[in-house]
Amino acid sequence: MTRRTPPALAGRLLDITRIYHEPDIERFPRAQQVLARFPAAERIEVPSHQANPGLYGNAGNVEDWVRIKREVLVLGEKKGLSARRNERSSDWIAPSTANGCAMACSYCYVPRRKGYANPITVFANIERITGYLERHAARQGVKPEPNQCDPVDWVYDIGENSDCSADAMVSDNVADLVELFGRLPNAKASFATKLVNPALLDYQPRGGTRIRFSLMPEQTSRVVDVRTSKISDRIAALDDFVDAGYEVHLNFSPVVVHENWLADWAELLQQIADGTTVRTRRQLAAEVIFLTHNQDLHDVNLGWHPTGEELLWRPDLQQAKRSQNGQWNVRYKSPWKGRWVDQLRDLIATTLPDCRIRYAF
Structure with missing residues (x-):
C-alpha cells in the first residue's frame, strides 16, 4: 500500500538542549526513556514541573518563544488524576500525559504557561x-444512548493541553494510550492535531482512537499555524490514517473571518473532497469552531508574531464577551456570526455531503 503521508517534522520542531525535571524523576521508566532519547541535553532539577524558576511566569521569554519550544523539555509526575466531563468533542477529558506544545499557533489559548512559550511537559x-483510565472506563459500562460525541463509545480526549502527534516524538505515552483504547470495550480515545507524524501509522489503534485533523485554508494557516504541518500534507494523510485503523474526523478550527474567507473555505473543502477516498469521506465528521481571541493574548502576540494579529485581531468584526471562566474574550459580532456559521454549514453540506457536523459555533 502506497502512503502519501510526508516525513515527520521532528528535526525541525525539536532540538532538545535543556530538560527541566522534578527530583528523583528517574524512578519512572518513562523518564529514563526520555532522558536516554536526548542524552546530550543539560539536566536541571526543579521543585516541580510547575514551580520552575527557569521558565514559569517569565514574561520576558516571549522574545525567545520559538527557541524555547524547540530546545526545552520538562519532565514531571502527574499528581492528581481525574476524568472531567466534557460532552462536546468528548464525553470525558482524560488526565493529561503531557501538556504544552512544540508548535506555536498564534491563537493558542494556553501560551503564557511556563514562561509564555509553553514547551512540552511529559508526565x-x-x-x-493508564491504570486510572482503564478503571474509569470499566465503571462507565455500556453507553446507554448515542450523543454528539459518539453513537456507541465513551470518548476520552487525551490531548486537551497538548498535541499528541508532537508528544509521540518525545515519549511512548501516546503509543501506550492508543494501545489501551484499542483493547478497551465501550471506550475511545480522541485528540486534535495539526501535525502529521507518520510514526502513529505503525501503532495498532484497532478503531479505538479518533484523530481530529485541524484544517483551515492554506493562506490563513501559513500566517497563524506556526511550526505545523502544511494543510496539503494534513489532507494527504487522511486516507493513510483511516487505512491504519484510526477513526478520522476534521476539526475546522479556528474559523478566521476576513474579506475573502468564504471563498478560501470553498477551496479548502474542495481540496478535501478531491484528495480523499470515498471510504474516508463516508466516515468523516467535523467540528466547526469560529475564532475566540482576547486582549492578553493579543498583547503577547504583538511581542513575537504581530503579522498574525492582522488576521486575528479585528475590532471591526468582534465584540467582547465574558467566558465561562470569567475572562473577557472577543468573538465575532452577533448576528453576523450566526449567518457566517450557517454559510459554512451550507458549504460543507454541498462539498462534503457525507461529512456530518457534530457541532458548530
Missing part, C-alpha cells in the same frame, strides 16, 4: 494514568 507516571 512520566504513565502506568498510573
